[in-house]
Amino acid sequence: MEKFEKLSGIAAPLPLINIDTDMIIPKQFLKTIKRSGLGVNLFDEMRYDSEGKEIPDFVLNKPQYRDAQILVAGDNFGCGSSREHAPWAIKDFGIRCVIAPSFADIFYNNCFKNGILPIALPQEQVDVLMKEAEKGANARIEIDLEAQTVSTSEGQIFGFEVDAFKKHCLLEGLDDIGLTLEKAAAIESFEAQAAQARPWV
Amino acid sequence: MSPKTLYDKIWDAHVAHEAEDGTCLLYIDRHLVHEVTSPQAFEGLRMAGRKVHAPDKTIAVPDHNVPTTLDRANAATMTEDSRIQVEALDKNARDFGIHYYPVSDVRQGIVHIVGPEQGWTLPGMTVVCGDSHTATHGAFGALAHGIGTSEVEHVLATQTLIQRKGKNMKVEITGKLRPGVTAKDITLSVIGATGTAGGTGYVIEYCGEAIRDLSMEGRMTVCNMAIEGGARAGLIAPDEKTFEYVKGRPHAPKGAQWEAALNWWKTLYSDDDAHWDKVVTLKGEDIAPVVTWGTSPEDVLPITATVPAPEDFSGGKVDAARRSLEYMGLKPGQKLSEVEIDTVFIGSCTNGRIEDLRAAAEILKGKKIKVKRAMIVPGSGLVRAQAEEEGLADIFIEAGFEWRLAGCSMCLAMNPDQLSPGERCAATSNRNFEGRQGRGGRTHLMSPAMAAAAAVTGHLTDVREMM
Numbered sequence: 001m002e003k004f005e006k007l008s009g010i011a012a013p014l015p016l017i018n019i020d021t022d023m024i025i026p027k028q029f030l031k032t033i034k035r036s037g038l039g040v041n042l043f044d045e046m047r048y049d050s051e052g053k054e055i056p057d058f059v060l061n062k063p064q065y066r067d068a069q070i071l072v073a074g075d076n077f078g079c080g081s082s083r084e085h086a087p088w089a090i091k092d093f094g095i096r097c098v099i100a101p102s103f104a105d106i107f108y109n110n111c112f113k114n115g116i117l118p119i120a121l122p123q124e125q126v127d128v129l130m131k132e133a134e135k136g137a138n139a140r141i142e143i144d145l146e147a148q149t150v151s152t153s154e155g156q157i158f159g160f161e162v163d164a165f166k167k168h169c170l171l172e173g174l175d176d177i178g179l180t181l182e183k184a185a186a187i188e189s190f191e192a193q194a195a196q197a198r199p200w201v
Numbered sequence: 202m203s204p205k206t207l208y209d210k211i212w213d214a215h216v217a218h219e220a221e222d223g224t225c226l227l228y229i230d231r232h233l234v235h236e237v238t239s240p241q242a243f244e245g246l247r248m249a250g251r252k253v254h255a256p257d258k259t260i261a262v263p264d265h266n267v268p269t270t271l272d273r274a275n276a277a278t279m280t281e282d283s284r285i286q287v288e289a290l291d292k293n294a295r296d297f298g299i300h301y302y303p304v305s306d307v308r309q310g311i312v313h314i315v316g317p318e319q320g321w322t323l324p325g326m327t328v329v330c331g332d333s334h335t336a337t338h339g340a341f342g343a344l345a346h347g348i349g350t351s352e353v354e355h356v357l358a359t360q361t362l363i364q365r366k367g368k369n370m371k372v373e374i375t376g377k378l379r380p381g382v383t384a385k386d387i388t389l390s391v392i393g394a395t396g397t398a399g400g401t402g403y404v405i406e407y408c409g410e411a412i413r414d415l416s417m418e419g420r421m422t423v424c425n426m427a428i429e430g431g432a433r434a435g436l437i438a439p440d441e442k443t444f445e446y447v448k449g450r451p452h453a454p455k456g457a458q459w460e461a462a463l464n465w466w467k468t469l470y471s472d473d474d475a476h477w478d479k480v481v482t483l484k485g486e487d488i489a490p491v492v493t494w495g496t497s498p499e500d501v502l503p504i505t506a507t508v509p510a511p512e513d514f515s516g517g518k519v520d521a522a523r524r525s526l527e528y529m530g531l532k533p534g535q536k537l538s539e540v541e542i543d544t545v546f547i548g549s550c551t552n553g554r555i556e557d558l559r560a561a562a563e564i565l566k567g568k569k570i571k572v573k574r575a576m577i578v579p580g581s582g583l584v585r586a587q588a589e590e591e592g593l594a595d596i597f598i599e600a601g602f603e604w605r606l607a608g609c610s611m612c613l614a615m616n617p618d619q620l621s622p623g624e625r626c627a628a629t630s631n632r633n634f635e636g637r638q639g640r641g642g643r644t645h646l647m648s649p650a651m652a653a654a655a656a657v658t659g660h661l662t663d664v665r666e667m668m
């Protein structure tokens with residue numbers, strides 16, 4: 001997995017609540033058997049009209065946001081399905097960090113498996129960052145995972161919470177499965193004990 | 202011993218390893234797999250030279266993509282990419298030696314219907330699937346939740362999941378339901394009350410008299426939509442109804458093992474003085490048949506209500522409601538019961554079980570549909586067979602419904618079953634998101650009986666008027 005340490009980039013504002021995974025990547029793009037190449041279809045139905053032409057008003061189609069690396073959005077981001085195609089599409093587009101007042105559980109978790117940092121901040125702070133994001137290329141937002149801070153171009157600094165284990169994996173770019181397999185002995189002894197306690201499973 | 206919730210008990214019985222910071226390896230008893238969220242996981246295993254750790258605990262069935270038309274044995278009914286996904290699952294199931302129900306098998310169906318039907322889902326288990334509606338299996342008192350593809354790979358390789366414990370939330374539905382009110386109305390009303398993020402970070406246990414009174418099918422409907430309320434998992438404590446349902450299923454324990462299992466299952470309930478981080482209580486008698494008006498499952502109102510105005514809300518919901526109403530083509534103040542319907546879809550893992558079909562047939566008996574098209578998609582091949590045996594299929598066909606083969610179908614419209622832009626659908630599925638049932642399609646969620654009523658009248662209808 002790609003490491004995440006620091007990021008300084010343009011943030012795209014998407015001031016909508018309940019942005020669901022069907023909006024992030026509609027189902028017709030779930031038919032792939034690969035993880036890559038989904039970036040062009042990120043937010044497909046908001047980004048393109050029914051003929052496939054770009055809708056100029058949509059934030060990621062505006063010239064100043066085409067290289068956005070951060071997304072600032074409303075409450076309950078990523079609700080809906082468990083499709084990891086959502087973070088794959090976000091990452092493939094080039095976005096490495098999503099900031100919102102809250103996230104849906106499964107999406108939040110999926111981000112960390114893909115080198116994306118989701119940051120939950122209080123609404124007032126998200127409002128400040130949303131304003132910053134609206135300035136386009138004139139404002140870069142800086143994220144420091146080690147220090148757990150988000151800084152605006154005006155020098156405002158917000159701290160954020162992140163699970164210590166998830167942080168560690170993201171900073172080091174660690175593969176979960178490899179880490180878990182190091183605990184194979186614990187899994188085996190659990191299995192032996194469970195086979196006694198619940199042999200019908 | 203300190204008092205525990207049902208969630209605490211199942212959790213404690215499955216922790217294979219706990220790190221100092223509280224990160225746990227949770228052992229997984231059943232891993233359900235379907236064609237859409239698994240190819241990349243199997244590919245990952247291959248690339249790392251890893252095997253499936255417990256193929257015996259892993260069950261696969263294609264459902265999301267498969268055509269539900271009668272001619273689906275003909276490969277040409279599938280688009281190329283759908284076919285590749287289904288073929289990839291065929292191959293992965295074979296190569297890794299996991300249990301498999303191919304499209305040609307009568308037991309094939311929606312993964313969350315097949316699991317319980319075949320007795321794979323049992324009380325006290327941990328169950329995961331690369332699909333958010335895995336919450337369905339919570340109806341058996343199993344801790345069941347959806348996972349992403351990286352986690353699918355993790356479970357395949359290790360039979361565990363890296364987890365932190367969630368919080369406990371109790372949703373109690375007291376008293377009796379009124380006539381015409383169903384499990385779907387309960388679960389939608391709960392989301393209406395708590396919002397789609399109300400359960401985020403929690404595992405919900407549904408309890409109370411109205412929940413006890415539900416059949417296993419109804420309980421599955423309730424737990425299915427826990428995720429729509431933000432909770433990864435919903436649970437209902439197992440009882441005699443649960444044991445009765447499970448007994449004799451192909452993969453349920455038998456003989457002495459059954460007795461041993463039953464002994465443990467009977468300890469699976471929340472202790473009286475257990476701690477709850479959040480409690481929500483609804484009165485069963487206050488719940489009405491409901492429909493959704495917007496593009497979030499929390500946009501729920503009784504069928505007797507009128508379409509709300511954006512100004513009725515606060516915060517970010519004002520804009521969201523405006524956007525929803527525009528998308529849905531509805532005007533504030535309009536009576537919900539006057540909203541005209543083009544299409545009716547009865548099916549999905551929320552409401553594709555035999556009891557749902559019976560409820561629809563009850564309304565449709567001897568009537569004709571007034572909508573442009575209507576389809577019933579049974580949740581599994583066995584549900585379909587049973588409905589045919591009970592004569593329900595004839596009722597549907599005579600009423601003008603298409604009688605389909607099993608699959609997810611128009612619940613998410615990955616196969617050709619889709620709405621066209623502006624087409625308005627009364628659906629028994631679980632998501633009314635923009636574009637969910639096809640680009641520009643407009644979805645109103647409701648119970649099977651309500652959907653059947655809408656099919657007959659051509660508009661959203663209070664089913665109580667037809668009873």
Ligand code: SF4
Nearest residue numbers: 334549550609612613
């Ligand atoms: S029926 Fe719908 S919600 Fe259920 S598994 Fe299939 S697509 Fe998902």
